[in-house]
Amino acid sequence: MLTTRNKPVRRKGGIYRSDNWAYISMLLPTVILLLMFNYLPMAGLLIAFERFIPAKGLFSGSQDWVGLRSFSMAFTDPLFPQALRNTVFLSISKMILYMMASVGMAILMSELKNSFHKRLTQTLVYIPHFISWIILGSAMRMMFASDGIVNRLINSLGGENVGFLTEPGPFSRLLIVSDVWKEFGFGTIIYMAAIAGIDPGLYEAARIDGANKPQQIRYVTIPGISHIIVILSLLNIGGVLNSSFDQIINLYSPNVYQSGDVLDTLIYRKGIVASNYSLATAIGMFKGGVGLALTSLAYYLAYRFADYRIF
Amino acid sequence: MKRLLICIVVIVLTVGMAAGAEDPMLTAVEAYHAYDPIDAFEPPIDVYTVNYVTMTAAEMKNSLWLDVYREYLGVNLIYKWIMPLSQFDNRVNAEISSGDIPDILPVNFVQLSQLIDAGLIEPLTDVWEDGASDLTKRMYELGGCETSFRAATRDGELWAIPLVTPVKETTRAMYLRQDWMDNLGMDAPTNLEELLELCEAFATNDPDGDGRDNTYAIALYSGLWGDYTADLSGFANSFGAYPTIWIEKDGQIEYGGIQPECKEMLAVLADWYQAGYIDKDFTLYSLSDVMDQFARGKYGFMYGTHIAMLEGGQVLYRNNPDFDSMIVALPDVGTDGYPALAYDNTGSYYVVRKGFEHPEVLVQLFNIIHYFASASSEGLTDKDMDLTWWDENLWTGGQGGRFPWNNAYLRPETIHNNIERSYIVQKALETGAPEDIDAALSTGLGRVLYEEAYTHMTQGDQMRLSDDPVTLLAASENWLHAKRYYHYKATEEAYGDNLVTDKRGGIITDSIVDYWESLYTLQLTTYTQIITGEKDVDDFDSFVEAFYQMGGDIVTADINDAYYAK
Known part of the structure; x- marks a missing residue:
């Protein structure tokens, strides 16, 4: 801590503060899991607008687009x-x-x-x-x-x-x-x-x-x-x-x-x-x-x- | 479990005989190739497939059947994944939407038609015509598989091999508490009126004689119908009501669940519920719950297929030495009455991935299991040789009890030839003539059935009173199998060919996908609420109106179009 205090620190705060990186990297696994299981699957919301037939594939583009039906x-x-x-x-x-x-x-x-x-x-x-x-x-x-x-x-x-x-x-x-x-x-x-x-x-x-x-x-x-x-x-x-x-x-x-x-x-x-x-x-x-x-x-x-x- | 225990008994008896012989598997392979001259792949090829859970994954992957496929056909069958049955369809959907399906895949009808549309599977017409053995074809014919094959055919090509249950094995019989009827001095009902009388007596006259008002007439569960036991559609059948299927009426296809006969049936059930003949908690019970309750001796009768007494009845048999069941045909149903309901008899459709080099493997898998089950009774092989291998290794548990039947990759019900076999075995038991017994023993399955029924007849009472749980378990198993004959006898005699099946068959339309879930929920909710008195019986009419308003009209029209276009 002493060394950090002696160094000139840019007073920018938030994630830009160099000594925050340790904490942010600890957050990383959570963020990755969140992305994988909560954000990526949102791509699947596409099928709400299609008449979804599994055999045609999820992102093949051959599903019938039915809008808000x-x-x-x-x-x-x-x-x-x-x-x-x-x-x-x-x-x-x-x-x-x-x-x-x-x-x-x-x-x-x-x-x-x-x-x-x-x-x-x-x-x-x-x-x-x-x-x-x-x-x-x-x-x-x-x-x-x-x-x-x-x-x-x-x-x-x-x-x-x-x-x-x-x-x-x-x-x-x-x-x-x-x-x-x-x-x-x-x-x-x-x-x-x-x-x-x-x-x-x-x-x-x-x-x-x-x-x-x-x-x-x-x-x-x-x-x-x-x-x-x-x-x-x-x-x-x-x-x-x-x-x-x-x-x-x-x-x-x-x-x-x-x-x-x-x-x-x-x-x-x-x-x-x-x-x-x-x-x-x-x-x-x-x-x-x-x-x-x-x-x-x-x-x-x-x-x-x-x-x-x-x- | 139970199977295993009996198996062990049989193995102990037979192991001595096998010990001196040569490697029976090699002998059996030779015999099989003499019967069906195919070249086993050398070296064995890998064939990928999937399965649902029948035993633990380790047991499934270590199955003796997989060895059989390798030795006989030169096929390494590999499970890409194994899923519980409840999640199987959804997992297959995911597999299909990824476009990367395994070499052999069991699918349902909707998935089949999607796969044909998407061009992901091979046509199997030639493979089946040339590859299926006469035996396989004959067993399929006995099973009544025509509709299933028609469903799997499009544009003149066969796209899948259906897994078929013989049609007559799907009909329902009535299972009564024989001991209660004896206590009350009543006979089995032959028409609806007598059934109602019996019902009242079961619920109110203390049939179990314990001095408490703790019995009900009919066993019901929250799902109401469609399963092998506690099935309300058997009861409905006596009213000429078919709440679960599409029927033909005045040259039109209509849904059975909205017909006035169903209202009549519901009125009776509502009265019964009010009078306390029906368990107040039936809406909470799953199928296994209601079987638990049956095993506690709560119910007087229920409806089901030939395995209706599996679990519940068997447990009751072990717990209560007085218990016995009587199996009769549904009152007012059959050749002199309403046509008997036969369920859709196609389990799943086996398809082959487009581009798979050896589509004939699928048909060979069907051949081999039919061969094992029935080849000897057809005079195709040397009986003794066949039985040695089949009985000792596959059917009855085999090396260390590796649960052969549950472990088989394909389990077509056609191989059992249950009805014919039951008659042969019963004849042997009745006459005791050497040639009849010989006929009964001529197949592995026949032998199992004969032995179980014979043990039940000769030692059943004694085994049943045993303190040893293993013996008791075996006794209940013997009892169950000995009783199945009465199911076939009752239903065959009474129903003959006067059967009715779901006219919807394999028809699937967009409107069904869109509306059916809501319509079915509405039906189930309304029925339950009418029975429990939450709604009046006359609300049935508004249900029928709502059915049409909620898309039922479109579904009906579409099904009519599709049905009459055929």
């Missing part, structure tokens, strides 16, 4: 509006509930003084995040079946059977709650970090002013992390059309398509199952386009209202 097919498909509606509804509900659950949990945990209890709780709420939906899905199918443990409990308490997995209404609620249950523990990490960053002097001052615990939370903790809440919520907006594919594909059935079929599962059925590559690509591209627009909007809003910037 696949898009109009997609938008007039009666399953599309249903899937779009479900996607948006599920994502937004999950986002709101997820945010509330994570923040609430983080605040509760930050108030825990016993560190063993704290760590135990933390671990217990994280664990579901690491279980794959394949496993969780089959466990849930057993638990929420009509003769599963949950319905038996409801019956023994005198309630009627609920078709969690077979009726559209309860099914979407199950999707939302189970996804939030699985992920909120992981979300608390960032909020707990934010809470830890609040100046303890503020709490002290609040206590001296006679604030009790709820008032401290109301007037110190929440304002202290509101910045993070706003940023994370805004950044999540970009993913509003990404619904949890892994979860739904493992739980849904034709009976609940009405409330559970989302864009990702529709693409899967059209593209992978039915081999209608053009249509699936068109829907995927639509999803990507909306995602790009929303992400840009979110970054702008984050910059505007929370002074968050990436560049």
Whole structure:
């Protein structure tokens, strides 16, 4: 470090700074992977505008060019509006509930003084995040079946059977709650970090002013992390059309398509199952386009209202 | 697994006999060349192909069959890749779009027509005419392969060799819980009314006698139909409904799934669901889930092909010493009733890459497996010699149990000649006459079937009560094979030639690609929702309207054009 300081350094900053090259080269593998798996395959978006027949080759130029036909097919498909509606509804509900659950949990945990209890709780709420939906899905199918443990409990308490997995209404609620249950523990990490960053002097001052615990939370903790809440919520907006594919594909059935079929599962059925590559690509591209627009909007809003910037 | 265990038993018995002989493979090669005088390639040529997963990749690449191809034909068959069946089509699509296909490639019908259009494959007319042995051709004829060959033909040229399942092996029978019927003192249903009565009794009269209301009538799963077991289309057949195929009606091709007969069937199912005769969770079950439930003794009957009792039934056989099944033809179906549904019997089409120097290799691969399965019963070879090699090495497990049948590159169902063989074996078991037994034992497959059925008849009960899991497993295998005869008997007698097949056949149009997935989803959703009471039965009519509005009219018109243009 000493040598660097003695050398005349051009004060240009960013990637032009000579001592940044080490860090940039560390970034390289990630960038290459990103290019290979996220950017290069975009060339395949071409097939959204073709009547794609595999035997004619991907870039041979002999595919029939049909313009926006696949898009109009997609938008007039009666399953599309249903899937779009479900996607948006599920994502937004999950986002709101997820945010509330994570923040609430983080605040509760930050108030825990016993560190063993704290760590135990933390671990217990994280664990579901690491279980794959394949496993969780089959466990849930057993638990929420009509003769599963949950319905038996409801019956023994005198309630009627609920078709969690077979009726559209309860099914979407199950999707939302189970996804939030699985992920909120992981979300608390960032909020707990934010809470830890609040100046303890503020709490002290609040206590001296006679604030009790709820008032401290109301007037110190929440304002202290509101910045993070706003940023994370805004950044999540970009993913509003990404619904949890892994979860739904493992739980849904034709009976609940009405409330559970989302864009990702529709693409899967059209593209992978039915081999209608053009249509699936068109829907995927639509999803990507909306995602790009929303992400840009979110970054702008984050910059505007929370002074968050990436560049 | 089960196969292997039985195989081991057989090997132990036969290994002593083989030990003293010369290298049986060389003898068998000589015999094969005497039968089919071809020059094996010397040195062996490399032939590239692909396959889907039947065993582990290592087992597949180490298959005894690959040795056979090398010794007999001088062909090194090399797998370029091996994929799970669920991803196979997509991987083949990727292969095709890269333009670089392997020498021999199994494809589906859509891919076949695309390959012909793109000029990527060799015509096989002459290769098949000159190269296919009489035996192969005869087995194909017995299997009823005409439609498959017609589908593979364009502009007077044959472009692929179809892998065919004999048509009559695709028909459905009804599988009933014999023990439940005995408990209730009821007989097998012969018409729809009796079926409904039986259904009620199964669901409400505690047929398993455990004093709890835990039984259902019919086994269903979320996919509803199309597979070898728990198949709703068998039930639909009794209503004259064909929900999965295109039928000819008043000189027009129409989709079976929108006909009023289907509405009748759905009304019955909806009533059953309401009354609790159907498992409330059937919409969640995959095929293996429903088989698990069947194995727990939840269901009274189901519909399926001759292997319907594979897995679920077999497990139940081992778990519950009282369990037995009764196999009957579908009520109201057959020569005096509605035509029986026979499924599309073409598995895949084998094509040869354009420019591959030895297209005859493909046909030789077909010849060799047909030869092994049936040559001796056709009097083509010395029976004893053939059996020695075939039984000991290929069919029944062979050297260290290398799983021959699953490992064979080509597995045409035609080679089994199941129906004819079942009759021969059954006759031998019934008469016990030496010449009948001789006939039954004259093929490797016949011998396996005879031995399994005979063991079931003589020692089945005793083996079934064994504490030893291996014996128990073998017992269930014997039982399964002994029972298959009843399937053929029931269906052959009742259906005769009164069969109906999908009129769409191999027709594929742009409109099918564009609209079919949505239409099918709509059908599946509507059917399920009507059964579960989520929708009213009368919503069937609005489904039919929606079917036409969503492109069903275009698809129907296109299929009619294509069908009548033929």
